[in-house]
Amino acid sequence: MTLLEIFPSLRSAMTPRLDPAVWPDGTHVDDHGRITVAGVALADIADQYGTPSYVLDEMDLRGRCRTYREVFPEAEIAYAGKALLTRAVASWVTEEGLALDVCSAGELAIALSAGVDPRRIIMHGNAKTPAELAAARTAGVGRIVLDSVTEIALLASSLTRRQNVLIRVTPGIDAHTHPAVATGVTDQKFGFPLAHGQADDAVRRVLGQPRLNLVGLHCHLGSQITDAAHFATAVHLMVGQMAQIRLDHGLILTELDLGGGHGICYRPDDPQLDLSTLAGAIENALDEACARYRFPRPRITLEPGRAVAGRAGVTVYRVVSVKHITGGRTFVCVDGGMSDNPRVALYGARYSVALANRHSSAAPAVVTVAGRHCESGDELAVDVELPSDLHPGDVLAVPGTGAYHHSLASTYNAVGRPPIVAVRDGRSRELIRRETVEDLLRREASR
Incomplete structure (x- = not known):
């Protein structure tokens, strides 16, 4: 025995x-x-x-939503539905006070069928079809993130009322993630690069459309990022761009969406992004950048998906x-x-x-x-x-x-x-x- x-x-x-x-x-x-x-x-x-x-x-997922709200009390936290989205998950995250980020008509339909307030939904996607833009418009989503010149014209021509929009800007930051998920570098499919004036051109085009209400900028640096310094760099660059927009067009943008990509552990020895460190890095960078450019502090949005559900x-x-x-x-x-x-x-x-x-x-x-x-x-x-x-x-x-x-x-x-x-x-x-x-x-x- x-x-x-x-x-x-x-x-x-x-x-x-x-x-x-x-x-x-x-x-x-x-x-x-x-x-x-x-x-x-x-x-x-x-x-x-x-x-x-x-x-x-369920309670683990809900608990991570609460942690984000506690660590970032002044920020908007929008759960990135592409990580995992079902009706139940949509209900859990919104019941915990999070907004929701979707990137297709299918994800939007799941969110709406779960009773999510469309005003708390952000619509993403680098190649949104006319049907998807129509679905977002009809639902009355809170913000649509514009990702191409074609999309700007397509959305503007189909609106009957003003729509809040963000412009996705590519800041040119290499967060040293896997090449397949490196979205902050210039040479990839997402957004308008800061380089060569492409982001400036996008701003001019949006402001030329009376039914597009530009409220802020969006960026996303990649996935599985474990160094908070990359987000601080993004804050400096994005606030600088917002200050330039004020100088060029007399418009003060009030929202800055820093995306997600917060790294987690898959094995015990893996590095991960510490949320308290991230909060401190963003806070310090905002103080420095807003002081440098004499720009009013924008409201920050973060879009964790993996870090909530993984x-x-x-x-x-x-x-x-x-x-x-x-x-x-x-x-x-x-x-x-x-x-x-x-x-x-x-x-x-x-x-x-x-x-x-x-x-x-x-x-x-x-x-x-x-x-x-x-x-x-x-x-x-x-x-x-x-x-x-x-x-x-x-x-x-x-x-x-x-x-x-x-x-x-x-x-x-x-x-x-x-x-x-x-x-x-x-x-x-x-x-x-x-x-x-x-x-x-x-x-x-x-x-």
Whole structure:
């Protein structure tokens, strides 16, 4: 008889610590060695809803909304819906006092169907179609962010009343993020560069349209930014541009939207953006820039998405097979993969993984958690330590999957997208049901 069999309560104490930097706040290990989130065992989620499943801790997400409101009491916080948007999520963030940022007619429809006040919605997008602009106009969204010369003319020609707008400016700041998500540099598709007078030209065009009410400027530096100094630099450049607009046109803009991109941890040793440091950097930069240009302090808007939803999410998978390659790696193959988490293939993202359904006293082994899809690059986690006694049927949990997982999911290999299961106070409920083969077949035309 083992010590664990004599003292079962030691199981949780012997389970490796679940780092709060990557797991939801409500994560614990129960007396059976199972990982629980908000009082619900992830193994029970796997049994009830199947695998893979996205699990979302409602109170963790709400808590991060409250933290933003506390750290930035004078700023407007607009949740970036592209990270994760369902009716429930839209309701949660707005109930916590956040505005909402959407970038398509679909996201706008989800927000409106959840009862979000359209005046609290910001409409983004670098290639908004006439139909999407019409949807935003009809809904009465609070602000539309203008991103191209074509869009300026298109929106202005379709309005019957004044519409508040922001101009998206590209400040030319390299925040040293992955090239695929570096949106602050000049040579990319978003916004009007400060360089070569393109932002100045956009301002002139907007001010020439009587139904466009220019209230401020917008910028976005990229994603997964961990150094607050980049935001301070953006404040200096943007306030300088606002002061130039006052000089050239006699207009005082009152809003400065600094976008989002606030970096979070996916693994315990990852760097992350400290919100208190960010608040101090923005505050100091505003004081300095406004004093330098003698410009009245604008209202700041921040657009966190990943930093609100990312750590609230966990994805559960079931082990299908364990394959040992002589002279090579050990592959733990699961029933999901790049269709529910494309970030590994897209960006080389790296994740933590844990055995969720039991405690194991076996020695750790270095393995690759591989997906089910017909691509050699379909790997969810490379060179991670998991117990050497893993076997088919075990449940694995990957934290940090609340943002850009459901929203980027595909139906590759005709595999339906997973459900989203919300957990709170020991209870679970399905927010989005699993997509079935029947759902996929319904889209096909008859032969």
